[in-house]
Amino acid sequence: MSNITCKKLTKKYADLQVVHGFDLEVKDEEFIVFLGPSGCGKSTILRMLAGLEDITTGTLEIGGRDVTTAEPGERGVAMVFQNYALYPHMTVRKNIAFGLRRSGLSAEEIDTKVNDVVQMLALAPYLDRKPAQMSGGQQQRVAIARAIVKTPEVFLFDEPLSNLDAKLRQQLRVEIAKLHKKLKTTTVFVTHDQLEAMTLADRIVLMNAGNAEQIGTPQEIYTKPRTLFVADFIGSPSMNFLPSTMEGPAAKTSVGILTLDAMDFTPSTSGSATLGIRPQNISLVRQNDSDLVLNGTVVFTEYLGNEVMMVVDCAGTEISIVVDAPNAVAEGIETTLYLAQEFLHVFDSESGLRLNND
Amino acid sequence: MGAQMANRITFGSISARVVLACVVIFAVFPVVWTLLNSFKEVVDIVTPTPKLFFTPTLENFRYVFERPSVRLGLSNSGIIVFSAVALGALFGIPAAYALAHMKSRVGDEIKFFVLSLRFLPPVAVAIPLMSIYLDLGLYDTRLSLTMTYVLLTLSTIIWLSIPAFERVPQNIEEAARLDGYGPYAIFFLVALPVAGPSLFGAIIFSFILVWNEFLIALMLTTSEAKTLPIVASEFTLLGRNVPWGILNASVIVLSIPPLIFLGVLSGFLNRMFKK
Ligand SMILES: Nc1ncnc2c1ncn2[C@@H]1O[C@H](COP(=O)(O)OP(=O)(O)OP(=O)(O)O)[C@@H](O)[C@H]1O
Numbered sequence A: 001m002s003n004i005t006c007k008k009l010t011k012k013y014a015d016l017q018v019v020h021g022f023d024l025e026v027k028d029e030e031f032i033v034f035l036g037p038s039g040c041g042k043s044t045i046l047r048m049l050a051g052l053e054d055i056t057t058g059t060l061e062i063g064g065r066d067v068t069t070a071e072p073g074e075r076g077v078a079m080v081f082q083n084y085a086l087y088p089h090m091t092v093r094k095n096i097a098f099g100l101r102r103s104g105l106s107a108e109e110i111d112t113k114v115n116d117v118v119q120m121l122a123l124a125p126y127l128d129r130k131p132a133q134m135s136g137g138q139q140q141r142v143a144i145a146r147a148i149v150k151t152p153e154v155f156l157f158d159e160p161l162s163n164l165d166a167k168l169r170q171q172l173r174v175e176i177a178k179l180h181k182k183l184k185t186t187t188v189f190v191t192h193d194q195l196e197a198m199t200l201a202d203r204i205v206l207m208n209a210g211n212a213e214q215i216g217t218p219q220e221i222y223t224k225p226r227t228l229f230v231a232d233f234i235g236s237p238s239m240n241f242l243p244s245t246m247e248g249p250a251a252k253t254s255v256g257i258l259t260l261d262a263m264d265f266t267p268s269t270s271g272s273a274t275l276g277i278r279p280q281n282i283s284l285v286r287q288n289d290s291d292l293v294l295n296g297t298v299v300f301t302e303y304l305g306n307e308v309m310m311v312v313d314c315a316g317t318e319i320s321i322v323v324d325a326p327n328a329v330a331e332g333i334e335t336t337l338y339l340a341q342e343f344l345h346v347f348d349s350e351s352g353l354r355l356n357n358d
Numbered sequence B: 001m002g003a004q005m006a007n008r009i010t011f012g013s014i015s016a017r018v019v020l021a022c023v024v025i026f027a028v029f030p031v032v033w034t035l036l037n038s039f040k041e042v043v044d045i046v047t048p049t050p051k052l053f054f055t056p057t058l059e060n061f062r063y064v065f066e067r068p069s070v071r072l073g074l075s076n077s078g079i080i081v082f083s084a085v086a087l088g089a090l091f092g093i094p095a096a097y098a099l100a101h102m103k104s105r106v107g108d109e110i111k112f113f114v115l116s117l118r119f120l121p122p123v124a125v126a127i128p129l130m131s132i133y134l135d136l137g138l139y140d141t142r143l144s145l146t147m148t149y150v151l152l153t154l155s156t157i158i159w160l161s162i163p164a165f166e167r168v169p170q171n172i173e174e175a176a177r178l179d180g181y182g183p184y185a186i187f188f189l190v191a192l193p194v195a196g197p198s199l200f201g202a203i204i205f206s207f208i209l210v211w212n213e214f215l216i217a218l219m220l221t222t223s224e225a226k227t228l229p230i231v232a233s234e235f236t237l238l239g240r241n242v243p244w245g246i247l248n249a250s251v252i253v254l255s256i257p258p259l260i261f262l263g264v265l266s267g268f269l270n271r272m273f274k275k
């Protein structure tokens, strides 16, 4: 069992508190992704798990063992860094074997283990090269091999794909997903790329300013964002927001009064709410009788291949929508938008919390 | 288009080469002349028309090496400089490693203190040391000059090694910690080999510094512990007729060790700048 339990973790640098009581329970074999904007504390928490940063207060358990103050080497974790962090003076083979030299294994056992991971990651042709003689993608595969060979209880990844180009990033992402299927090692993976988070995670921890804003499956995070911050952070292009004042089901917005008669939500205590709808959930044709209707003029289009992103000016408010390429409307043309109420989110403007009852 | 490019490159590189050649000749000519003169007899040196072709003689070198003072100076220089550099490296490199990792004000103060040692004029250090060594009965010994030179090598090596260790990426040492290695193992197995080439440069630099050192040696030695630069300078006092050939030969003898080391050093510098 290699579950991870974080209890009220905090981190302070001198007077600056960067992590505020972080709680998380990672199940055995789970793939957890920390997602969030730059500077929100993802790396800091990961490094606290690794033992590279001291934990100011709180406790950390890995596999049921309290490791709050344990040395990095005694925690049973292996880490992959954004900049690969290979030992530049050692060959690939030595890089991979370096961590095993402390394990008391015999030379033959080490050789067998190294050969196994080399096979797994197709590194055989590079064994005698130095890191500087390899591409970024190859180096990162060596770094992953170096982590795997130790058969740790937990893998930690800090933005391992950020330095690679788009194509390689996708290849390696798939490779990491396959490795996790095969090895089933509990994993914590830090990224600020939502595509990586969505595709890899069993559960996403969405971070904001040193706090977990929402913890849930990719689907939960996408379809039921707990707060305005999550709703805004996830999804591309990002969600449309309409500030409004509520009177019963009637929402007074800058684009007119919208009657939310087919929705179930708790009215906001302050009376002011923010409506949110994803560009993908707005259509150019009516789907349901309850659809909300807006009229506007197309001011901008962006061709995405399969789809087209259109920005529509509705009474001075710009709404972005995504439609299949053949249905796109040219710039300057007036059009009608249909907003499906089942995909509409209502947030309390003050607390930022989502008010939908679902 | 291609031809034009090629033209420009040739023109550019030719003019660069010409300039470079002029500078090299300007810098190297006196040295070459000294080298030539060290193989000449005095008559060939003092002729009004400089001679490029002459019958070479090893007489000057024989004279230089047969002088007991030169032999003593050579062995003094060898022992003192080697010990000072070895001790400076032994203590300076670990100290630099620690300082490179000390991200606090105390660390900065220590770094500045080490640097400030190098600001002091040598004479300001030598005079108090001279009276101390006289009191302790260590004046004019290899031991006292070695101890004094350690101050120079230590501060130079520390100062030049700190950036070398700071260039070792932090993540590499962290990876070694995660691989289960303690601080000493990380120093010897990771930091030292990675920073190695730059550290070597620091050691060579400190070697050249103390090998050429003159002022302090002049003040702290009189006979027993005289180093080669002092001995060589004394050839100018040999008599009314300046023995140019011998002087030139002693200069060559003095220059060879640093030249060898400089050759090694420039190899390392090239390697560092290429990467
Ligand atoms: N050594 C340090 N001293 C002081 N503050 C620090 C230190 N390290 C990090 N911080 C601060 O802690 C906060 C969190 O940093 P962290 O590196 O965890 O962010 P991150 O979420 O990983 O961001 P990114 O996506 O850019 O990597 C930042 O505001 C940063 O300025």
Ligand SMILES: [Mg+2]
Pocket (backbone or CB within 6 Å): A042, A043, A044
């Ligand atoms: Mg980070």
